[in-house]
Amino acid sequence: MEHSILELFYLAGSLTFIIGLKMLSHPETARRGNLLAAAGMGLAIMGTLIFYKSGVPMLIYALIFGAMIIGTISGWIAAKKVQMTAMPQMVSIFNGMGGACAMLIGLIEFHHFLESDDNLGLLTVLASMVIGSVSFAGSVIAWAKLNGNMKREIRLPKYNILNTAIMIIIVLLTAVIIGGWVPETPAIYVLFVLSLIYGILLVIPIGGADMPVVISLLNSFTGMAAAFAGFLYNNHVMLTGGILVGSAGTILTVVMCKGMNRSLTNVIFGAFGGGGATASGISGSGDKSVRDINISDTAVLLNYSKKVIIVPGYGLAVAQAQHVIHELETILEERGVEVKYAIHPVAGRMPGHMNVLLAESNVDYEKLIEMDLINPEFPTTDVVLVVGANDVVNPAAKNDPGSPIYGMPILDVESAKNIIVNKRSMSAGYAGIDNELFYNPKTSMLFGSAKQVLTELVTELKNMN
Amino acid sequence: MTEFLSFLSAHIDMAYVLILSIFVGVEVIGKVPSVLHTPLMSGANAIHGVIIIGAIIVMLNAGVDNIPALILGFIAVILGTLNVVGGFVVTDRMLEMFKKKKN
Known part of the structure; x- marks a missing residue:
C-alpha cells in the first residue's frame, strides 16, 4: 500500500519534470514550468522520506533533515547572491554537486553488489560512480576557469592521447572488475581516482568560447549518472529525471556546437587558441592602423541615424553597463531612432546568457534579435555599435581558414554603413585572436571602459537637445 | 547471456522508461x-x-x-x-x- 502511494508520488514527479521542461521552452510559461518541476521534486523527495521504508531510527531522519537544511540554506543563499554575470560558474558548480552526489552513492553502494555477486547491478553502480566523478571533477575545473581562478593555460603534452588512454583504462578496468579477475575493492578505488583525473584532464585544455559546450556536456553527464542510479534502485523518477536531462543536455550541447559551427569531437579534442592563434596573430600585427572616434562624434552619428543595431558582448556585462545601454536605447528611441540588439548564439559565456543579462536591465526581449534574423538587416543599418564583443563579429571566421574560429557563423556587421567598436584596448578577445574588423575603413574605435563611455554618450545625447 | 536476459526481464519496465524518456527529452528540447x-x-x-x-x-x-x-x-x-x-x-x-x- 505504502509502496503504491510512493509510486504515485514518483509518477507525479516524472510528469512535472516533462511538463516543466516543456514549459521552460516558451518565454511566457518558462517560470511556471520551473516552479512546477520544483514542486514535483519536492513531492518526490517528501514521498521518499515518508513512504520508502518504515521503522527507520529517528537518528537517521535527524541526519537527513539536518543535511537537507544545510543544503537548502546554503544553496538558497548562493543562488540569491550570485551576480548574473557569474551565472555560468554557478550552474557549473551546482552541476558538480549533483555529480559528487552520484559519486558518493556509488562509493557507498558498490559493497552490496560485491556481496550479492550481482554483476550487472555492479556495472550500473560503477557507471553511475564513474560518470558522477567525471562530472564533479570537470565541473569544479570549469568553475575555476570561468571564475578566473585558473588564468594560466595549462597544456599537457599529448593530452589527447593521454585522455583517450585514461578513458580506455577506465573501460578496461571496469570490465576486469566485473569479471572478478582482480581484487574488487582496491580496483574500484583506483577506478574512482582515475575518473576524477579524467574529469580534470577533460576540461583543462578547453577554453575560450567552448566553455558553455563543456558545461552543457557535463550537465548531461550528471543526468546520466542520476539515471544509472535510478536503474540501480529501480526508481522511476530518478530514471526519468536523469534521462530527460541526459538527452536534453545532449541536444542542447549539439545546438551550441552548431552555433559555433564545430563538432563536439572538435571541441573536446581540438586545441582552441593553440597553433592557429599564432598564425593569425602574425597577420594582425604590423602595418595596419585603426581609426579613433570620440564621444561627441559618436553621439552625433547615433543621433542622426535611422537605424542602430547594438551588438553586446560579455565585456558589456563585465563592465556592468547593461543598464546604461538600456538608457542609451531609450534616449535614441525617443529621438525616433530604431534600435535593436543583435544576439549571437554564444554571446556571453553561455547560450542565451546575454539575453538574461539584458533582461535583467529591463530591455524588452522582443528587441533582442537572433543572429539569423538580424544578419539581413545590417545592410540597411546606419550604425552598428559593438560593445564588449569581439569573436562573434570577427570576419576571420569567414575569410581566414587558418583561424581557430574559422567556420563559426558571425554577426555580419561589416555590411552596415558605420561600425563603432567600443573596447578597453586593442587586446584580443576571449578566444585570444586578432580581429580584422577593427582595421576595416568603415570601423571607428571608441576606446574606454564600456560603462564610462556609454554614460558619457548618454549625457552627450541628452545635451544635444 | 542468461544473466543479461534475466537482468533485462527484471528491469524491463525500466528499459521502456529509459528509451521513451530519451525521445521525450529530445522532443521537448528540440524547439527551444x-x-x-x-x-x-x-x-x-x-x-x-x-x-x-x-x-x-x-x-x-x-x-x-x-x-x-x-x-x-x-x-x-x-x-x-x-x-x-x-x-x-x-x-x-x-x-x-x-x-x-x-x-
Whole structure:
C-alpha cells in the first residue's frame, strides 16, 4: 500500500519534470514550468522520506533533515547572491554537486553488489560512480576557469592521447572488475581516482568560447549518472529525471556546437587558441592602423541615424553597463531612432546568457534579435555599435581558414554603413585572436571602459537637445 | 547471456522508461529558442538533482552503526540538496527577468 502511494508520488514527479521542461521552452510559461518541476521534486523527495521504508531510527531522519537544511540554506543563499554575470560558474558548480552526489552513492553502494555477486547491478553502480566523478571533477575545473581562478593555460603534452588512454583504462578496468579477475575493492578505488583525473584532464585544455559546450556536456553527464542510479534502485523518477536531462543536455550541447559551427569531437579534442592563434596573430600585427572616434562624434552619428543595431558582448556585462545601454536605447528611441540588439548564439559565456543579462536591465526581449534574423538587416543599418564583443563579429571566421574560429557563423556587421567598436584596448578577445574588423575603413574605435563611455554618450545625447 | 536476459526481464519496465524518456527529452528540447538556453540548462541542471533521492535511500537503508555510509550519505544529501535548491532558485531568478515589459 505504502509502496503504491510512493509510486504515485514518483509518477507525479516524472510528469512535472516533462511538463516543466516543456514549459521552460516558451518565454511566457518558462517560470511556471520551473516552479512546477520544483514542486514535483519536492513531492518526490517528501514521498521518499515518508513512504520508502518504515521503522527507520529517528537518528537517521535527524541526519537527513539536518543535511537537507544545510543544503537548502546554503544553496538558497548562493543562488540569491550570485551576480548574473557569474551565472555560468554557478550552474557549473551546482552541476558538480549533483555529480559528487552520484559519486558518493556509488562509493557507498558498490559493497552490496560485491556481496550479492550481482554483476550487472555492479556495472550500473560503477557507471553511475564513474560518470558522477567525471562530472564533479570537470565541473569544479570549469568553475575555476570561468571564475578566473585558473588564468594560466595549462597544456599537457599529448593530452589527447593521454585522455583517450585514461578513458580506455577506465573501460578496461571496469570490465576486469566485473569479471572478478582482480581484487574488487582496491580496483574500484583506483577506478574512482582515475575518473576524477579524467574529469580534470577533460576540461583543462578547453577554453575560450567552448566553455558553455563543456558545461552543457557535463550537465548531461550528471543526468546520466542520476539515471544509472535510478536503474540501480529501480526508481522511476530518478530514471526519468536523469534521462530527460541526459538527452536534453545532449541536444542542447549539439545546438551550441552548431552555433559555433564545430563538432563536439572538435571541441573536446581540438586545441582552441593553440597553433592557429599564432598564425593569425602574425597577420594582425604590423602595418595596419585603426581609426579613433570620440564621444561627441559618436553621439552625433547615433543621433542622426535611422537605424542602430547594438551588438553586446560579455565585456558589456563585465563592465556592468547593461543598464546604461538600456538608457542609451531609450534616449535614441525617443529621438525616433530604431534600435535593436543583435544576439549571437554564444554571446556571453553561455547560450542565451546575454539575453538574461539584458533582461535583467529591463530591455524588452522582443528587441533582442537572433543572429539569423538580424544578419539581413545590417545592410540597411546606419550604425552598428559593438560593445564588449569581439569573436562573434570577427570576419576571420569567414575569410581566414587558418583561424581557430574559422567556420563559426558571425554577426555580419561589416555590411552596415558605420561600425563603432567600443573596447578597453586593442587586446584580443576571449578566444585570444586578432580581429580584422577593427582595421576595416568603415570601423571607428571608441576606446574606454564600456560603462564610462556609454554614460558619457548618454549625457552627450541628452545635451544635444 | 542468461544473466543479461534475466537482468533485462527484471528491469524491463525500466528499459521502456529509459528509451521513451530519451525521445521525450529530445522532443521537448528540440524547439527551444536560443534566448532560453541558459535558463533551460539551469532548469535541467536542477532536475538531475533528483539524484538526491538516491542519497536519501542510502541513508534510510544504512544502519545506525554503519558510520562510513552515514557520513558519506550525509554529505551526499547536502550536495544533492544544494543541486536541487540552488538550481531551481537560480533558474527562477533568471526567468523572473523575462517577464514581458509593458510600456
